[in-house]
Amino acid sequence: MDWKYALSEPDLGEPEIAAVVDCVSSGWLSMGPRARAFETAFAEMHGVKHAFAVANGTAALHIALAALGVGARPGDEVIQPSMTFVAGANMTRVVGAKPVFADIVSLSEPTIDPADLERRITANTRAIIVMHYGGYACRMEEIVAIAAAHSIPIIEDACHAPGQKVPELGGRFLGGIGDIGCFSFFSNKNMTCGEGGMVVTDDDGLAELFKALRSHGMTTLSWDRHQGRATTYDVTVSGFNYRLDDLRAALASAQLAKxxxxxxxxxxxxxxxxxxxxxxxxxxxxxxxxxxxxxxxxxxxxxxxxxxxxxxxxxxxxxxxxxxxxxxxxxxxxxxxxxxxxxxxxxxxxxxxxxxxxxxxxxxxxxxxxxxxxxxxxxxxxxx
The missing domain is CATH 3.90.1150.10 (Aspartate Aminotransferase, domain 1)
Known part of the structure; x- marks a missing residue:
């Protein structure tokens, strides 16, 4: 369809072209120095301790749930909005848990309702997923208090919200308020590399799990061995192939700067x-x-x-x-x-x-x- 006004269009230009050409010219395309540089810049922008680039936002949600051990016990539940993209519910099912849907605040504020969320907490609740619809903050102060009172971890689906600071929460960034934040760089997102994602946390233990889970549970990457920093590897957990390659990381870094x-x-x-x-x-x-x-x-x-x-x-x-x-x-x-x-x-x-x-x-x-x-x-x- 020849739209006069399309729903969304990426903003791509010379910086992105130059970044991709530079990566191709380097001869290294898989996850390597450009992915690490992207992770560092993303973490610094969002005020978080750890950031791990992954294949997409769905992968970020998957390893977030897996790292928390959700689904390890029969009957595990994850409270989340129904007014969201299906990825969170799909990944809840994939790890062996049940999605429990909570209502939204209002027609003008379609983010998860803290009061309804709290009503749906049971002995089986293992995590809460909140989604910052349109890049507008959920009522995080209330949600954090509820989660803390019940000792339930919070996963922020911040796929709509890269780079969003919340003055009311001490200037913290969305994705860095809960225990884990998940981002997407799909083609219609505010920054894109076609397909890509990021999972962030301030927790050192979760960070180690994310690092392993995104790459088959391996202790080193091909780039580490290419650089002579390692000669072999161990596998410490059963993981996935959720790495973000350097080609897309280069594109994403150019987008992050913009x-x-x-x-x-x-x-x-x-x-x-x-x-x-x-x-x-x-x-x-x-x-x-x-x-x-x-x-x-x-x-x-x-x-x-x-x-x-x-x-x-x-x-x-x-x-x-x-x-x-x-x-x-x-x-x-x-x-x-x-x-x-x-x-x-x-x-x-x-x-x-x-x-x-x-x-x-x-x-x-x-x-x-x-x-x-x-x-x-x-x-x-x-x-x-």
């Missing part, structure tokens, strides 16, 4: 969207996080509209070559996660949000004048 500027451009667009919808004054329609559009990374630009008109509005936008999407179909609606014994009807806010949300074009190169055009097209569609 990340503050890329996030800033997104925030300008998010503020413009919020202002545009507020000015239009269409009943039962509002920009998500419209009360604080500049307080996140603005990975997702979303609006809630009346459910009865949502699909028709999307069809009308497509006719005008404006791409939209849905973030997200709730996980508990998917065939693989339907549980006839689960009280899915108690996820009332998630259910309503899923029926009303439209994800809009939002990326650094989107022209600012596109925002009132898109908002106006939605308003006309709702009034027809």
């Amino acid at each position: 990340l503050p500027g890329l996030n800033a451009k997104r925030r300008v667009l998010a503020v413009a969207y919020a202002d545009a919808f507020a000015a239009l004054g269409v009943p039962d329609t509002a920009y998500v996080f419209g009360d604080k559009p500049g307080a996140g990374t603005a990975h997702v630009g979303a609006v809630v509209v009346p459910a009865a008109k949502r699909d028709a509005v999307r069809a009308g936008l497509a006719e005008q070559r404006i791409q939209t999407s849905l973030h997200y179909p709730p996980v508990h609606h998917f065939t693989a996660f339907k549980d006839p014994e689960a009280a899915s009807t108690s996820l009332t806010v998630s259910e309503e949000f899923a029926q009303r949300v439209i994800t809009l074009p939002l990326y650094p190169s989107l022209p600012l004048e596109a925002v009132p055009e898109i908002a106006g097209a939605i308003a006309r569609g709702l009034r027809d």
